[in-house]
Amino acid sequence: MSTNGVRERDRPWIMRTYAGHSTARASNELYRTNLAKGQTGLSVAFDLATQTGYDPDDSLSRGEVGKVGVPVAHIGDMRVLFDRLPLEQMNTSMTINATAPWLLALYVAVAEEQGGDRRLLMGTTQNDLIKEYLSRGTYIFPPSQSLKLTADVIAYTVNEVPKWNPVNICSYHLQEAGATPVQELAYALSTAIAVLDAVRDGGQIKPEDMGRVVGRISFFVNAGIRFVEEMCKMRAFVELWDRITRERYGIEDPKFRRFRYGVQVNSLGLTEPQPENNIIRIVLEMLAVTLSKDARARAVQLPAWNEALGLPRPWDQQWSLRAQQILAMETDLLAHDDIFNGSHVIEQRVNDMVDQAWAEIEDIQARGGAVAAVESGYLKQQLVESNATRLRSIERGDQVVVGVNRFQETAECPLTRDLDTAIMTVDPAVERAAVEGIKSWRAQRDQAEVEAALAGLRTAVQSGANIMPPSIAAAKAGVTTGEWAGALREVIGEYRAPTGVAGARLSEGDTGADSEVRVAALRERITSLGQQIGRRPKVLVGKPGLDGHSNGAEQIALKARDVGFEVVYEGIRVTPEQLVATALEEGVHVIGLSILSGSHLELVPQVVEQARNAGIGDVPIVVGGIIPESDARALEGKGVARVYTPKDFELNAIMGDLVDLVAARSASHA
Template structure:
């Protein structure tokens, strides 16, 4: 039997069994796709002739090993979700920005919280001085969350929340707001980042040590699989690992190694791999090296599929799919000649789309200077819309497949990633590798090398070490109200005066008792406290007392 006929046979099988079934339910955007000059455009480019290797390594979109994409029709069915990460100042200000973005054609919300919220401090805490409302919105209690989503029906939007150590608390606030809107939990769509391991490695917003942190995470997996079935319970993030200076392969390797740790933790507490794995999602970075980035995304899908199938014996194909969000690379933006960043973001957008992302945030040109202005955010969103509607790359699936160099790079990244994963497994898993500083060291060495290359001009960054111009920075950089901490503190005082403090104390005591018993799922207890307007800080302090706090231990 010739291979040629096998490709043809397989294609026929895929189209009739997989694609057509889907199209019957969810038709593609157009009945026919053509290029800009009306040339017909195939759904999927395929080799005319190939060996078995093709089926093992690439296969078909929506099928194992998912190298070519997780859905059978990809962007011909529906574009990726355009999701701009936003939030600053008070809940009122952020609420306004969200409504603006939804009106501008954005299809999902992505909430940025300020650092005190991310680290579980109320705005009036000593530690919060200077930081309230700075890198995101300040949320202290359910009262703030009600304002944040005022006029936004939670059954109609999908909401992604960049929250990790106190993810359970913010999810509880979100559920409580939905309840007040009359939206039941099973109607909620969205994601919490909830990825603590990369906080220890690269991002720094940890609170508790690894063990209780992993407990909170598996509590959420378990709770949501029963109560909030459409919620993505974790977004395992390589984005920040890359921002910290890793290579593309390290980004994938350490992210997937984190993923392995979470799956293992969940299985250890008795969860069924095929029940929770489908709700795992990932989050990657997109940098300027277009072809390498595309290869990276493809390799990541293939490796994760293998991990889930072979290492964890998942049966359900959904458990093997690496679905991911992408953000363009913040660290690639320059403060010099900030308009150049629009071009960088456009290239990175293309990388994410050619790599098959499920959702995308595009950075604004002025983010190396501070918070983005409304106009900059609009350009960033338009960049995605231009790639979606004008570039044509969304009209055929995985268009770079079969390029000798892209396939070569995909293989190479895969093999490098396996080396790292095996090394981490030999150390005893990701928690131990982090404690040992192995992961941090790899990243720092790459970051140092990169920066040295810029210093020596071996690596050219336009406008920074070549093609410099004298320039003044734009004036319209957003500034956050410096009185925000006072404003938020007043709000906390008001909440505390109005709520039933006895009830709050009871709910917090129940949480404390629950925290002492490792067999208790803390999610319902946190939700009970949230409903009574216990503050984020109060809830986290109960857990701090029981769990202790993580201390950074690795230097350089």
């Protein structure tokens, strides 16, 4: 087939766009439009209520319904979401984890209603809980029980939905949490080992079927801007996975040992200043996962250029899709064999990564494996420290970010001339409609059937039986997402993961000379302010709402301690009521809130108002997040002291503000 390196073109990878918002109806329209534009697979974004197992009318869902994805509360929503999209012919990736068995159950149920055969269904449930504890935060249950549910989905699909990818082991979110390439490799592969061990030892799979199980494990990977290194990382993944599946699980068939992965390229590095540059970053990052044929992604989804500003609009997503199509179809990329084979430079780099990652994998095994290393906080702490190093090198200017810490001057960007229309906003009426919708859904069901289905679920969890069959029965009976998760919560209980912050250390080398001087000055100010007001200034760092992206909050907490604040940080998913109770009981001098899900306009004013009611309305409140300019003004109008967005990367400056706010408040009291 190949003569002189010229041969038939390879088939392009599957092209997706991570999408979903507002309602099942609106998302369905978006999917059909995207497919018409040449997208070849679907990627469903669920809202945080669906991801964490709450119905839209749950008090914890306030402000979150339809924000970062589509709400799916029952089979009715699932029907609408895939209306006129024959599931037998789709390839659907669902970013769903704690509630993955449930969403898969709904998907299978709808496919069967459409007259489809579940044995033909293709797609992916993300279903990787380890990285949820480490980065993304949508876990519900303790690690070992989560692993059991993951194993249930695998054991079920291997026989019943054999073309499905039941789990997508994610290194993506580890990079977003600050992981180095070696950490990404080691932590993701350690997760895969934990999952496969759980399946192997769980008694649901016959030993001779392990090959098919291993063959269905796929990965979801990140690609950052250092695209040569990232490409080497992908080749290292291929080698390491081949080794693990062969040595640990004795898989002989090379087909089952193949490293299959999908990609979403890096969002962490997308900038708020000069956001138009992001499309260039996105394209370069895409090269990392496509250039090497031997380590090429099976599916690619790209973020949009304006993600650091807010939610992307259809046009923004189209621009990213076009980038994929141009690379796959206009260029000659797919006409060559692997263009790096034989390169000494690449080989050396890959070998180094493989060796380092292998050592780290062995270290994690010595610590009892990925689950033990999550429970002890070890993995989280490593990530928090890596992320602190990364942020420091940006703050110091060692790591160049064009438009942020270099070349900040710019002509006016026509794309963002009107900021409010340069992003998509979700109509607040969506949540009210969803609340009404779930009430009428519950009213029209056969309640006896629902109770029986929930009882079946509880029995299965208690007995350790596979969760999938009773979940599919519950889906068909009209059970809601909140009821499904509630039944499991009742039996299993909930979990709060280590924050990784308490034990994290900032190494001295991370603080440059200039920054060292500023840190020393801040420490002195805080100590003397403490003497002046009688005790050391105390700050509450809070993450209200269901958003689990805690990286920003963690770095603020760490930095605040480093400059001398006493810091109270309660981890993710804390309600406004809890935050205010904590602020009162702890006697804090300032409150910092972090919200990335776009629910700031609902959640922040609640905190402000409740603080006032609790008699601590004079404690200044600052907010950080992806907050559009006009929203920031609105929040300030409601009493928020400062609003920070991704452009505020200098943590020392933020700390200086906090000290100013505490000092000003104590002066006004004197």
